[in-house]
Amino acid sequence: MAGKSIYEEMKENGFTRRGFIKFCSAVAGAIGLNLGSPTAAKSESGKVVRGLHPANLVSRALSSKPRLPVIWLEFQDCCGCSEALTRSQSPTLVDLVLSQITVEYHETLSAAAGFQAEDAKTAAMKKYAGQYVLVVEGSIPPKDGGVYCTIGGKSSLSLLKEAAAGAAAIIATGNCAAFGGIPKAKPNPTGAVGVMDVIRDKPVVNIPGCPAIPEAFTGTVAHFLVFGSLPELDHLHRPKLFYGNTIHDRCLRRPFYEAGKYAASFDDEGARAGWCLNKLGCKGPITYNACASLKWGGGLSFPIQSGHPCLGCSEPNFWDGGGFYQGQSAPLDRPALLTMGAALAAGAVIGAGVAGANTVQKKSARRKQESKNKGG
């Protein structure tokens, strides 16, 4: 099947040209191309394509490329990022897997499993050397010889290094693969680390989140397919098109924040009216992710809309941020301070904003301070 374009493949899978264009629009939407106006972008050859409708641009790209080989590895994970991917609304997982990419190995996605799958993986690593995308879900525990996560009797670090060697690019999906996630939370019993910490000679794209927003993952893959390159990344290797703004920047409760209206408790008058959740510990101001714009479940909701403060799950060390209901707490340990940089500064400004309101909670203030000092 080598050499067949994605469009040809999709046609064989029962897609009409019309369906194909519709699909391209969805891809264009997912990767943030403005559907309303023509755009300019670099084509595969590097020539600037002007005045092309975004859907057509996607369509042109997919019509001329064979499918992207993908190898997917799971380590210290909960399967939540894979599970989330099955709920991707556009492109859907079925669209993606049937039409755009060819999944050569996925522990739980491919019918071929176990040793046959291991063989398929080895074969794919050879056949597509330097061309495949390696996706990693879950953290890696190199401590104590890797005994805390073995697959087929092999340590996760050795499996990762083996697969990374021939990868064109690596996508670390979810907070665990990106930054170590929950296994790395203090005291990090298994010595867990993220992909970036152990693979330094390959481009690594992080799609953090707990789980990662499925459309952020499929959109990044679509970007790679359409433009043949990775999207622009921020200092934490996150695609700017999904992680360029904080949740707070796009939050539907933002006007209440500006007006100084805060819910003081769950189910109080402010909570019912949709006021800002800052005082309940919302980490939206220091969290770069697309929850507030892409939302979850096909635009149905996202945590803040559903009345719960943001946990900050796309940031490094968010598990050690001092408590999910502690207003304005941010990771206090040194590496976290460094990585959170500007985000922390934004948080500090907001902290000043609500400082007055917080003083009403005098009763618990001392207790909170104590727990913060403890290094919570």
Next chain:
Amino acid sequence: MATRIVIDPITRIEGHLRIEATVDASNTITKAYSSGTMVRGIEKILKGRDPRDAWAFTQRICGVCTTVHSFASIRSVEDALSIKIPKAANLIRNLMIAQQYVHDHVMHFYHLHALDWVDVVSALQADPAQTSAIQSKISSWPKSSPGYFSDVQKKVRTIVDSGQLSIFTNAYWGHPEYKLPPEVNLLAVTHYLEALDWQKDATKIHTIFGGKNPHPNFVVGGVPLPIDLNSDSALNAERLSLIKDSIDKMITFVDQVYLPDLLAIAPFYLKYGSFGEGLGNFLTWGEFPGEDNSDVSKFLVPRAVILNRDLANVQMPDPRDFAKMQEYVAHSWYGYKGGDQTGLHPWQGETNFNYTGPKPPYELLDVERKYSWLKAPRWAETPMEVGPLARVLAMYARGHKQTRELVNLVLSTLNVPITAVFSTLGRTAARAIETKVFADAMRVYYDDLVAEIKAGHTQTFNGNKWEPLTWPRRAQGFGYMEAPRGALGHWIVIANRKIKNYQIVVPTTWNASPRDHKGQAGAYEASLVGTPLAKPEWPLEVLRTIHSFDPCMACAIHMVDTEGKEVGETATGLSVSFR
């Protein structure tokens, strides 16, 4: 010559699982060993943290049966601090739990388990007109025309012919133990694809109340989303109608697709009604509380212990019983201060890593010593099975009307005796039966919720004990949850407003547990003994039974002789799943 089969990785809900089994000269399994090969130490990570945050940490144990650890966690804190949640909050939680069951069980049946019984390649030989006739006969599901099935068949043919895609390649297609006619295979493959699409929208209740799925948000003392019919930021008429619509669609799929498919496929596999159970001991913590979270007598699923299949003498277990609820580590990579023969109640539980296994990469585990990252939980020093079969038996024994009717319907349709429920087939049927019971229960919870709102009872959060200053200096609690895979318990000890100890006993710890201090096998290990293998290099039968417990698994099998030398390699290809 005894042959050792190694199945690794079998990924399970928390990570990675390995099974080693010994097969005798007649190709029957004589011994099986179950080993967990991944650990993250979440119990250790929880120490010293705010108990109100624990739900978020524990939820990340599993992203497949997401929510279950959150429920157990917030209930453990509410139990410890004597927090009573408002009635509306309890109804919302029940709706979320029931949705979890329906979504998870349907996905398990079609995407994890079905291909153990359904030969995808055989579906290519089917006559779509006959498949259409079967579909029309077994249910009123509208997607039933010959043209529809023909289209699906073409799609599958393209995939299989291309040899590039994929999810259907390299499995055991053509194994002699596949018994379905091509037309039924085509029916099941079609519904495999439909279910994948259906499930995307079967998580709406979680997204509305928790903001996302997987891993929706929770709060100790109630639910995060308030009720206000006049607010665009709360549960209002628009959100309620979305929920009602979602419930209707879930029930329709269960009634018209899942249950009819089970009854259409099962008659070809009645043999599996005679083995694959194993222990004969069952445990449930119970689920779906009425108004009072702690009033066990009002649970829809009772809290029950059944010993030796004796449904006439069902006992009520007390999770606070220090002498009976214990975990052992004799064959687990942990150490207890009191030694390997000791059992510890979870409130006194210890999580001290003590890896004594082989250095990776390795071929075989030393099963005579420690061989798993799972502890061995026991009830009164007895290994127990947990999960759908345990729950259906508990409801049946208590005389739950709908459960009895459904069990009798399945037995009479298949023309098998009641003893057939104690088997691989029984476990798979029990999962479908309880899905129907819980799906229908959603309508009741929804109606009750609307009635509460009409009556003006819209409180969703009890904040009386929110501030840590209101807590006692020391408290301990138990949080129950009947997760889709079985009884889940969280035991928390709070001291000085922080978590002092946190122990989690998950369904798969019960079912996949290694041997204990007395050498007693766990549920998986026991269920496999006596299983005949038609083609031992393709041990389809092992996977049918292990999958009937619903671990999330993808398996690798290679056979080695007892000296540890490899004699061949095969793949299972049975766990086509999207989890």
